[in-house]
Amino acid sequence: MKLYLSSSPHQRVKRDTSQVMRLVIYAMLPAMILQIVLFGWGLVFQAGIAVLTAVLTEGGILLLRQKRVERSLADFSAVLTALLLAVSLPPTLPWWMTVIGTFSAIAIAKQLYGGLGFNMFNPAMIGYVVLLISFPVAMTMWLPPVAMMADPLTFSDTARLIFTGYTSAGFDITQIRSVSDGVTMATPLDAVKTGLAEGRTYSEALTQDIFTGAFASSAGAGWAWLSLAYLAGGLGLLALRVINWHIPVAMIASVALVSGLLHISDMDYYASPLFHLVNGSVLIGAFFIATDPVSASTTNRGRLIFGAAIGFWIVIIRTFGGYPDAVAFAVIIMNMAVPLIDYYTRPRTYGHGRKKSQAQKR
Amino acid sequence: MSQYQDLAFEGMWKNNPALVQLLGLCPLLAVTATVINGLGLGLATTAVLIGSNITVSLVRNIVRSEIRIPVFVMIIAAFVTIIQLLMNAFTYELYLALGIFIPLIVTNCAIIGRAEAFASKNSVLPAAFDGLMMGAGFTAVLMLLGGMREVLGSGTLLAGADRLFGPVATNWPIQIFSAEQPFLLAILPPGAFIGMGLLIAAKNMLDNRAATKQATATEKVTRIRVTAES
Numbered sequence: 221m222k223l224y225l226s227s228s229p230h231q232r233v234k235r236d237t238s239q240v241m242r243l244v245i246y247a248m249l250p251a252m253i254l255q256i257v258l259f260g261w262g263l264v265f266q267a268g269i270a271v272l273t274a275v276l277t278e279g280g281i282l283l284l285r286q287k288r289v290e291r292s293l294a295d296f297s298a299v300l301t302a303l304l305l306a307v308s309l310p311p312t313l314p315w316w317m318t319v320i321g322t323f324s325a326i327a328i329a330k331q332l333y334g335g336l337g338f339n340m341f342n343p344a345m346i347g348y349v350v351l352l353i354s355f356p357v358a359m360t361m362w363l364p365p366v367a368m369m370a371d372p373l374t375f376s377d378t379a380r381l382i383f384t385g386y387t388s389a390g391f392d393i394t395q396i397r398s399v400s401d402g403v404t405m406a407t408p409l410d411a412v413k414t415g416l417a418e419g420r421t422y423s424e425a426l427t428q429d430i431f432t433g434a435f436a437s438s439a440g441a442g443w444a445w446l447s448l449a450y451l452a453g454g455l456g457l458l459a460l461r462v463i464n465w466h467i468p469v470a471m472i473a474s475v476a477l478v479s480g481l482l483h484i485s486d487m488d489y490y491a492s493p494l495f496h497l498v499n500g501s502v503l504i505g506a507f508f509i510a511t512d513p514v515s516a517s518t519t520n521r522g523r524l525i526f527g528a529a530i531g532f533w534i535v536i537i538r539t540f541g542g543y544p545d546a547v548a549f550a551v552i553i554m555n556m557a558v559p560l561i562d563y564y565t566r567p568r569t570y571g572h573g574r575k576k577s578q579a580q581k582r
Numbered sequence: 583m584s585q586y587q588d589l590a591f592e593g594m595w596k597n598n599p600a601l602v603q604l605l606g607l608c609p610l611l612a613v614t615a616t617v618i619n620g621l622g623l624g625l626a627t628t629a630v631l632i633g634s635n636i637t638v639s640l641v642r643n644i645v646r647s648e649i650r651i652p653v654f655v656m657i658i659a660a661f662v663t664i665i666q667l668l669m670n671a672f673t674y675e676l677y678l679a680l681g682i683f684i685p686l687i688v689t690n691c692a693i694i695g696r697a698e699a700f701a702s703k704n705s706v707l708p709a710a711f712d713g714l715m716m717g718a719g720f721t722a723v724l725m726l727l728g729g730m731r732e733v734l735g736s737g738t739l740l741a742g743a744d745r746l747f748g749p750v751a752t753n754w755p756i757q758i759f760s761a762e763q764p765f766l767l768a769i770l771p772p773g774a775f776i777g778m779g780l781l782i783a784a785k786n787m788l789d790n791r792a793a794t795k796q797a798t799a800t801e802k803v804t805r806i807r808v809t810a811e812s
Contacts, residue, residue, distance in 0.1 A: 320765070328776070354767040 237336070240462055240513075241296035247457045248303060248508065251449035255307060258365050258442045261378040262311020267303055269315050269382075273322040274302035281331040297336045301325055304344035304508060308501060308548070309351070310362045312373075312381050312393055317355055321347040341555045342515045345548040352543065360544065361393050362407045365442035408443055408499040409544040412491055421488040444498040454507025466523035467516060467530075468506040474531025475502055482539060496535060505530070505547035515555045522558075522565035530554045586711055593715025599692035600723035601785050606690040609683045610724060611774040615735065618742045620728030621721065622676045623683060626665050628717025630687055631696060633661040635713035638701040654697045655688070662688045675745040692720060723781065730777050733758055735768035 235243075255263050278298040282289045302322055309318060325347030333339045352359045366372040373396070377387040386392050408431065415425030431441065457463045475496050482490035496502065501509075510516060510530055517526040530550045537546030599605045606627070614620045637657045645653045666684045669677040677684065687693070696716050701709040733739055737759040743751035767773045 350767055353770065353772070354765050355763050356766070358763055 237295045241300045243462050247453035254449045261375045265382050266306040269318045270302035270306040270322045273319045274298040274326050277326040301343045305347045308348050315382050321351040324350040342512050345551045348548045413544050447498045447503040450504040463511040467511050467527035470524045470527030471506040471531040474528040478535040500545040501547045517558050517561045519565040522561040589712050590715045593719040598719040605692035613683050614728040616732045617728040620724035624721025624724040630661045631713035631717040634658045635701040635709040638697045639706045639709035642702045659688050731768045736764050
């Protein structure tokens with residue numbers, strides 16, 4: 221047996237940043253393809269616009285900051301941010317809104333704080349929140365799944381809608397949304413929220429069209445399958461050890477627990493845990509967004525707290541707040557708390573006693 | 583004369599109440615949704631600053647230092663009331679638009695700060711000029727921020743100019759682009775904070791650039807001296 225002597229570091233780096241980022245992107249691909257199949261061609265354009273804007277913005281700012289442009293662009297972090305933003309946007313959002321959102325994400329949330337590794341907030345979520353606050357109407361204009369539309373948009377019509385605001389027949393987004401038997405389609409989260417606001421019970425709200433054809437009565441058609449695709453991708457990332465289990469598990473458990481308690485307290489008013497988990501962006505948030513290695517907590521105990529708190533805020537904001545979905549807000553709130561969490565969950569240094577109070581007093 | 587140049591430079595740039603001292607941020611962030619609102623509040627604040635600086639300077643030898651703060655506050659409050667009544671009389675719409683932020687000028691720390699730091703130690707003329715320049719610096723930032731937010735948020739510039747300047751200004755507003763869906767973030771409070779941060783960053787960048795330029799200039803001088811000695 222041969223014994224080697226080598227200087228530190230002894231642990232070989234298995235993957236560099238660019239490999240990690242690319243693995244996350246690959247894990248998103250199945251869900252992205254599913255989104256194109258279920259919701260039409262919009263995502264192709266959104267992803268294209270977002271990636272182009274992100275790369276141009278990042279490159280431009282790196283030039284201004286006199287950093288090495290090729291090296292930073294080659295780490296794929298800007299592409300990943302752009303894709304995460306693109307999948308959260310309504311597929312037919314006007315192109316200039318996507319540009320504004322991506323620019324805010326890269327320029328303000330990432331580069332102004334010092335670039336990759338220094339950003340306090342998750343860039344994609346900042347871009348999303350900038351758009352949601354600025355254009356609340358456009359940001360909630362989701363087309364119903366292709367299968368539910370009498371006349372799904374063609375590839376060229378989708379392009380026209382995104383770039384000019386009208387299809388070739390001269391319809392704008394509001395008209396297309398109401399084409400299917402005159403009833404406007406909303407996302408499942410929207411449908412239940414407005415249903416409850418109109419005084420209906422939770423189970424009555426679930427009888428709307430949008431919930432037919434899904435695998436469970438409280439799962440919105442299309443959206444739930446999309447969430448499952450992200451779950452699959454996320455489990456893949458876990459298996460490859462790209463992400464740790466702490467944040468996703470804590471976040472999903474916390475969403476289930478908080479919404480479960482509310483649901484038990486009043487079944488007519490509060491949605492079931494399953495509804496909260498498979499609708500909206502909880503699962504993509506748990507595996508792809510909250511696990512961002514830069515803006516999330518860095519200790520294992522801290523990650524559990526971080527994930528659980530995000531889950532708590534998601535249910536609270538969804539149920540009692542003004543916006544239908546809350547993953548972005550929850551992630552940003554907890555990003556702010558990360559320094560505090562990390563401070564209180566510092567691991568014990570090996571060899572130093574467990575009697576913390578004495579050690580601190582000295 | 584150089585004292586006045588110094589005062590002007592201090593107020594407008596080096597010690598700008600909004601960008602450097604970060605005083606009066608509450609009205610600064612709250613009313614700068616348009617240029618005209620910013621200009622209106624800036625002018626009102628400037629008027630109060632000049633008036634209070636002159637008065638404080640006049641009474642500086644009579645008022646005992648133990649009670650100077652209450653006296654300053656009362657002087658400032660009197661001027662704010664005067665301005666408020668004047669605006670109520672002559673620019674009623676702007677008065678309505680600015681609302682609570684006119685009486686709140688009293689609480690603008692920039693004013694009592696100048697009364698305490700400058701007017702109570704200097705004679706009337708410099709004190710008045712200092713008030714004018716500090717007010718001008720504050721107004722300039724208000725207008726700049728207001729302009730940024732107005733253009734980004736609603737695509738207009740100088741909207742509502744007739745509220746301040748009367749019917750002459752009806753044609754002043756410029757429509758830069760027509761926004762079907764306004765960029766709400768710029769108009770809402772977060773936009774004010776982000777815009778303010780960008781302005782401060784821009785000022786620091788200019789200062790740093792000037793400093794490096796000066797540093798390289800002095801460096802050259804020393805080098806010459808070294809060569810001369812050897």
